[in-house]
Structure formats: C-alpha cells, structure tokens
Amino acid sequence: RDYYESLSKVRVPLASTQSSLANEVAKARQHIKNSLECMDSVASLAGVPNTELTNKVSNLEKENSELKKTMDDLRKLVISLQARVETLESSKPNQVKAEAPKVAAKEAEDSDDGVDLFGSDDEEESAEAARIREERLAAYNAKKSKKPVLIAKSNIILDVKPWDDETDMKALEEAVRNISSDGLLWGAAKLVPLAYGIHK
Template identity: 50%
Template sequence: MACDLAKDTFWFDKARTSDAERIYFEKLYGNKQTQQKNASASSVVDQIARAREQIEKSLSQTNDSFGDMASEAMKKLELMETSNKNMIQKIENLTSLVSKLQDRVKVLEGKSSEKPKEEEEDDDDEDLFASDDEEEDEEASRIREERLKAYAEKKSAKKAVVAKSSLILEVKPWDDETDMKALEESVRTVTMDGLLWGASKLVPVGYGIQKLQISCVIEDDKVSTDDLTEKIEAFEDYVQSVDIAAFNKI
C-alpha cells in the first residue's frame, strides 16, 4: 500500500488542489450571499417606495387642510371687516346725536338764565303784601299758644289716679282658747295712711280652732303689705301668723 501511495502524484500538487478547493467553496457560498444581499436590497427599496408614497399622501392632505383653514380665516376676516364698518357707522351716529343734545342744552341754559330775572321782578311786586302775611302768621301763632295753654290747664286740673289694691288677710291664732274677738279688735287698731279695713268673718280650721279672715283696701304708694303683716304679727298674745289669701288691683 505504501508503494501505491508513493506512486500517486497529487500530494506533490497540494497547493494547487487547495486553491481549487478554496475557489470552489467561494463560488458556492458567494452565490448565496449575493442572493441574500439582493433580497435585502429589494426589500429596502420597497420600504423606501412605500414611505415615499405615505409622505406624498400626507403632504397632499396637509395642503388640503391648509386650504380649508385659509378659506375659513378669510371668511372670518370678512365678517370682522363688516362688523367694524357697522360699529364705525354707529359711533358716527352717536357722535352726531351727542352734539345735537349739547346744542339743545346750551339753548335751554340760556332760557333758564333769563327766567330768574323775571322771577326777581315778580318778587319785588309781591313784597308789597308781605306785611299782611306776617300779621296773619303772628295771629295764628298767638291763637295756637292760647289753645295749648288752655289744654295744659285743663289737664293739670284733673285728679291724679291713685293706684289701690284689695286684700284678704287670714290671721291664725295660737289655739282654740284664743279670744278671737280681742284678736280682731287688735288687728283693727292698726292704722296707716292709705289703709281702710273692711268686713271680716271667722273661718273654722279644725279641732275647734278658727281663723280670722278680714278684708282691707290699701293705696299702693303708701302702704306696703310687708309692713302691714309685721304690725299685725306684733300682737304675739293672739296672733300666730298672717297670710295673704287674695290680692287684687282696683
């Protein structure tokens, strides 16, 4: 076998065979890469074309929208110009009206300045009768004062109303052995300015005990109920306590 290999000559052409192998593989893989590059290049071209179409569409739409906006702006400008003209016309009308009113006011002021002079002349004529009016005013004031004086005298002549009250007092004794007649006589001995005693009666309380119920009229400004009860309770031999059973204004 070693002899057979020694007879082969391709081992001596190793460099040439390696070059041939390299060229073969370069051609093989080079075609595939070229195809891939061509495919990728075509896809990029398609994308660029689509992008260009989209840009053109957006530009056309933008131009249309700008055109609509421009037309709307022109319409608004026309409306503003029209309203401005109307406003100017109204201002001119108002200005003319104000000037006319000013002229009229001046005319009226001139007439009013002439009128006071005529009134002063009329006042001079009326002064001739001023003395009679003064005499009438003095007479009226004198009559009024006399009437007021008479009314005051009549009012002062009336008697002042005296405030009075009606009371019913209940005087209680110590026990059933208390002399009720002597008790009543003691109560009636109480005298005060503005005090007037009235009727009385004995009212049974219980267990044979009776209490004295006596009425009186007092003037409110002169007699105090506290002072009256204290004076009655001063009769300690007969009186245990004093109560006000009724109190009425007259």
C-alpha cells in the first residue's frame, strides 16, 4: 500500500507542474493581448486632435511673445537710463557748484524769524560764548576730579550653627575671623539664640 501511495504522490506534482506551465503560458498570452489593445487605444487617441491641448499651447505661445516684448522694453529702458547717468557723471563740476548756492538762498528765504532752536553749525560762536563754555567745562572737570573713586563692595553674611550644645561659639568666631584675604575686612558679629540655651 505504501508503495502505491508514494507513486500517487509523485504523479500529482508532475500533473500540477504541467498545469502550472499551461497557466503561465495563458497568462503571458493574455498580457500580450492587453498590451496590444492599449497600444491600439493610444494610437487612436493620437490620431484625433485634442482641442484643449492646442488651446493651452497657443496660450503659452502668446504669453511667451508678451514676455519677450516686455523684456525688450525693459532692456531699452535700462540702456536709456545708463546713457543718462553717463551724461550726468560727465557733466562739469562747476555746474553742480552753481546749483548749491541757489538751494542755500532758498533756505535763507524760508527762515521767518532767524531764531535757530537747534543750534545750527552755520553761525559762528561769539568769543564771549566760547569763553563761557570753556569756563563751565573747566568747572565741571574740576568738580568731577574731586569726587572720590567709587570702590565696589560686597557684603557676606556667615550663618554659623553649632554641631551640639557644647560647641564654644566664641572660639568658633575667632577661628572664622582668622581667615584672611586681600581686601577682606571683618565686620560685626552677634550671637542669636536658637533654643534651649543654644546660640548661633
């Protein structure tokens, strides 16, 4: 019996292999057929003119021609401006100086009362005003030099607490005051009661 079952098992894969090859061939034929149908539909679409695409292309051509025209106009404008700047730069400096006094004359006509609230640099100081200003500056500098130089100070407060009630706080204060450093000046010290006769 085992012998016949083994034979039947061997035969089944052969039949399934042959059927799978037939299936693959059928699938390949169907794929080729579908590809040919797609190519036929593409060819039929290419033969028919699409009005929407032609409209878009014509609109793009119009925009392109308008942009070229605008660029040409801008190029001409830049060339004319360059020529104008070159003529202005090459003009004589005497002409520019002649225009400056006219502007100053117009400004002089515009001033109504002659009072300059902002201290114009155009007017010269009188000798008396210069002398007064110099005296005030000298007095200010002398006053400033008499002031003492401000020294930066820092206050440090040490809060020293005892370990137990038998700690001698006076001896501890002397040990702390033995610390010395450049510019260090010890100030006042006081014992503050905590509780049960213990001071800090």
